[in-house]
Amino acid sequence: MTEIPPLHQEVVLEFPYKHSTGPVIGRFLAGLKEQKKIWGQRVRGQGVVVPPLGYSELDGSAGDEWVEVKPTGTVTAVAVVHEPIEGLHPFTTPFAFVLVRLDGADTALAHVVKDDVARLRVGTRVEAVWAPDDQRQGTIRDIACFRIVAT
């Protein structure tokens, strides 16, 4: 039997979502937007969790007091994206994803580094770069990115 020519269809599925945040995530994001501060939460079994969820991922217990952490920290993992994917990755030129343990936190924050990524190593000291006042919207990208601390 002769081969049937394939029939194709391109479809783009698009869904807008508004994810409710709740009191802890919502206040953490407000802290980024309005105070330019990074807040962690003390959580049983995990120490100071940044960014906080409001509960322990180990045993589900409610988180405790807020603890402010510094905007500086240490890189614990680096992944350099050499060919960014349009519409998915935050930049169109090579950049790095990093895990950063901020000073005062016991967990690492996942974020990005835009410049000088070839110098990044596990152990590199980095600092938060804030989005300008009129561009902060209460999202994790109110921290625009991290940059290597100048020594």
Place this chain on the structure above:
Amino acid sequence: MAEPPREPIKYVDALVRLPYHYVAGDCRARYLRALKDKKILGARCSETGKVFVPPLVNSPESLAPADEFVEVADRGVVTTFCIVNIPVIGRALELPYVVASIALDGADISIHALIQECKPEEVRMGMRVEAVWKPDGEREGSHEDILHFRPTGEPDMPREGFINRL
């Protein structure tokens, strides 16, 4: 400040945007392309002889292969239907409109289609209908080649003729 602001940011907006690159598969490709020629294809179960429209690779009932393609008529009988009073996003349909399950002559299961060119209250189980095709030259080999079905005016089919083909 010993704490972040009292008022939380209430929502995080996210636009999920996922491109898909579908393959119709040979069964569906043959079925869709045949619509361009005003042909409706089904597949016959090798064990029971039942005809499925659109064609499948196997009968879900017997699990036997269904690789013999047969042509069914573009006319048939309304097996069941509903009258819809809410609009559909992306389609300009006059309300109310009728969606029906239609067992085409020669097929053992029903397809879905709009019933138009009659009042909704006239539609009934057993009503004979025929396909209204897009004109020659406008058909593309897609499910939109059939615009809708309309009553033929023939006498209704008795219940035994369609009750097992819903």
Place this chain on the structure above:
Amino acid sequence: MSRLRNVAVVAFAQAPIVARDEHRMATEMLYPQIRCALAACGVERSAIDYQVAGSADYIDGRPFGFVSALEVMGAWPPTQDLHLEMDAAFAAHYAWIRMQAGDCDTALVCGHGKVSEGEPRRILNLELDPYYQAPIGLDPVATAALQASAFMARTGTTDRRLAEVAARNRTAGARNPDAQVRAPATADELARTPWVVEPLRTGYVPPLGESAVCLVLAAEGKAERMCDRPAWIHGTDQRIELQTLGARDLSRSPSARLAAERALAMAAVRSAAEVDLVELSAATPVEELILCEALDIDAAPSSPTVNPSGGPLVGHPLMMTGLIRLGEAFRQLAGQAGEHAVAGARRAIAHATNGHCLQQNLFWVLGTERRWT
């Protein structure tokens, strides 16, 4: 530990993994595998008590795609069925649990999905929380690279070592007719491939590919009639870790370690090093090294043989990779592994995973003899 029911894998059928099947939808790829598996057992559909499938609608963008899988598994008369939005390996695990509860004696376990119809790096970004991790654009290759970075920093593992692990899998894949990547490659060649997300090179990650798989499980009393050499399940367990990447030690897999310990304990096997082969759902050489560390086995070419099938590196159909590892373990123990057979294999370990960075891990320990007599 108390006596459990002896359950065995009695058949496994797999479509060769391809980059894209242009002529068949997911369920059309699955149908012949189901016919093949049932024929191998010498039974009709009526002998199956439980139909379970693993697939994810968002992988190929077909809402309720799993419902159409029932058409090729057989929809009439209706049988108990289950669908998991996970690798079909977890569907097999679920069927095993139902058999232990006495709810069924036989199960048809299927995996399906057209990976080529979607874009997994975009789709699997959505497995991450929508507040902190998904919005920065993390995709599964990037998260695997973060795990690689953490592992290499802790252990001092070099790029060269990753190339060697990848090359070993490529050599094995060349002997596996169902693998997508059939050409062997040397460590030198793989170490020269460009970065996909550093420190992972294109030679260290699988290509996108699709398949369809069907595996049959049967309890003692039925298994012996369906297969001459059933692969008996001696132990199984699965564990999951927390979701936030930065709150985990990505360089280790505590859930794999715990699940393996429990599965081995159930199997009355002291250590994973005692089995003849281990099939791991390791999508990168780093994942393989982390899992081997969690199992306390050396990943070198000596016994136990790791991934004699070539593993996911030579073929990684999403939602099926884990079930294929179980199927490969069956093939080895049933004497059906052909050119990639591990001679004289009597016991095997198979592994499945779910989520980013080995977040969730499932292990089986299997053997040619019954566990409980």
